[in-house]
Amino acid sequence: MTNPASSSAQQGVSVVGLGPMGSALARAFLAEGVPTTVWNRTRARTEAPASEGADVAADLASAVRCAPTIVTCLRDHRSTRELLEPLPAEDLAGRTVVVLASSSPVEARETQAWADARGLDLLIGAIMVPTPLIGTEDSLILYSGRKEVLERSRPALEVLAPRSEYVGDDPGLAALLDTGMLEVFFAGMTGFLHASAMATAQGSAAADFAPWAKEMLAILPAAFDGLAAAVDAGEHPGDEDNLAMELAALDHIVRTSRESGLDSRFPELMHGLARTAVDRGHGADGWSRVVDMLRTAPAPEAAQAG
Ligand SMILES: NC(=O)c1ccc[n+]([C@@H]2O[C@H](COP(=O)([O-])OP(=O)(O)OC[C@H]3O[C@@H](n4cnc5c(N)ncnc54)[C@H](OP(=O)(O)O)[C@@H]3O)[C@@H](O)[C@H]2O)c1
Known part of the structure; x- marks a missing residue:
């Protein structure tokens, strides 16, 4: 048959x-x-x-x-x-x-x-x-x-x-997932490259940094689950870590980038999102609150300046 x-x-x-x-x-x-x-x-x-x-x-x-x-x-x-x-x-x-x-x-x-x-x-x-x-x-x-x-x-x-x-x-769904997966991919690779540029500017090697980068990567699957739950629930508890603390961590990245003489736009982008959230009174919330900053397109002049 x-x-x-x-x-x-x-x-x-x-x-x-x-x-x-x-x-x-x-x-x-x-x-x-x-x-x-x-x-x-x-x-x-x-x-x-x-x-x-x-x-x-x-x-x-x-x-x-x-x-x-x-x-x-x-x-x-x-x-x-x-x-x-x-x-x-x-x-x-x-x-x-x-x-x-x-x-x-x-x-x-x-x-x-x-x-x-x-x-x-x-x-x-x-x-x-x-x-x-x-x-x-x-x-x-x-x-x-x-x-x-x-x-x-x-x-x-x-x-x-x-x-x-x-x-x-939905015929657009495969493309939607594709673009989302690619965004995660490129953001991860760009973060790694920026951190590698900091490492090499300060006398280290990207290959020496890579194993430590992978340590952070191992945390991400559970972090994604937590972020997804928070985004879908619209609740952003900052019990374990909060945006005020995380803003200080991002300060260190931006500062190290500038001290290394690098293009600092990538960490500045993350810093700017956290800064806006804190300025709007969300300092005690978790990182997932940043999604609300991303949901609002900046005014045209602000987007151009960025
Ligand atoms: N490469 C990857 O690793 C990868 C991974 C995932 C998804 N994709 C996707 O797969 C698709 C193809 O990618 P690719 O890597 O093969 O290379 P590409 O450079 O994106 O596509 C090249 C093909 O498109 C044809 N083409 C472009 N414009 C055309 C037109 N107006 N009329 C007729 N043919 C046209 C080219 O023909 P000519 O040879 O005549 O120029 C060639 O056959 C893309 O959508 C890409 O995003 C690629």
Whole structure:
């Protein structure tokens, strides 16, 4: 009996967009023996997948016509829509387009509405791992929107990521989680780099600081749980530590940064948020109170000055 779960992969896929990520997606399909057709605006980029066994489509319409599942991995959603827009409806009929470009939640919802208006089966995903992890056990792709489309395409998509997680029916949700996770990632990396700049300015090495940075990292999972509970409850108890004390700690970071001759904008940003909260009478509250400062956009002139 045909296993419908495996058939979507067996029938093959087309990969449209062969930047570093699209190329990694094509490589993962080929490594699993999935018949794979590729197309890219700049044809030279098809050479590597072709040497690994991919068929190279002569044009985009041919790439779309030759597989039931089309995975697009372009720079963003707008370029994806602009690329697909001129295709005749009959070329796309009965096919599933899986859009794996990063976007904002609003843009992802626009893409879903655009597809719905054309009767196009479209699924939006957010890739949460770098290229070397695609196709490995550690690969993670979040999907939201049309669950039935994910389930139909799951066998092919699990080749890219065994953890192909459906997060909800809002088509913008995968992008929302993606942007939040990226913010945590970049904030952590920037904090580490600023601290490393302080360390190296003062005669130490970043490698000597790294183990101590990891000590702080180990505290964060429990801290995130506490912050999430406080944000959702709208209650910010400062029983164990409070903003007045934390402002003093941030004073030390800003001072050390300036004494080291560095660009101090990163610690000044955190300091400014805590300062505002204390000035508004929240000195006895916990750090989670900062969320209320972040919820209010600064006046345009203040934003410009910053
Ligand atoms: N690389 C990663 O580690 C990573 C991780 C997670 C998510 N992502 C996401 O994956 C997506 C692709 O990223 P990437 O790393 O492969 O590189 P990228 O530089 O973001 O995307 C390059 C691809 O987009 C195509 N493209 C851009 N504008 C186009 C247009 N107007 N019409 C047709 N094709 C267009 C390029 O075609 P040409 O070759 O012709 O220029 C190329 O195939 C992005 O949304 C990125 O945020 C990447």
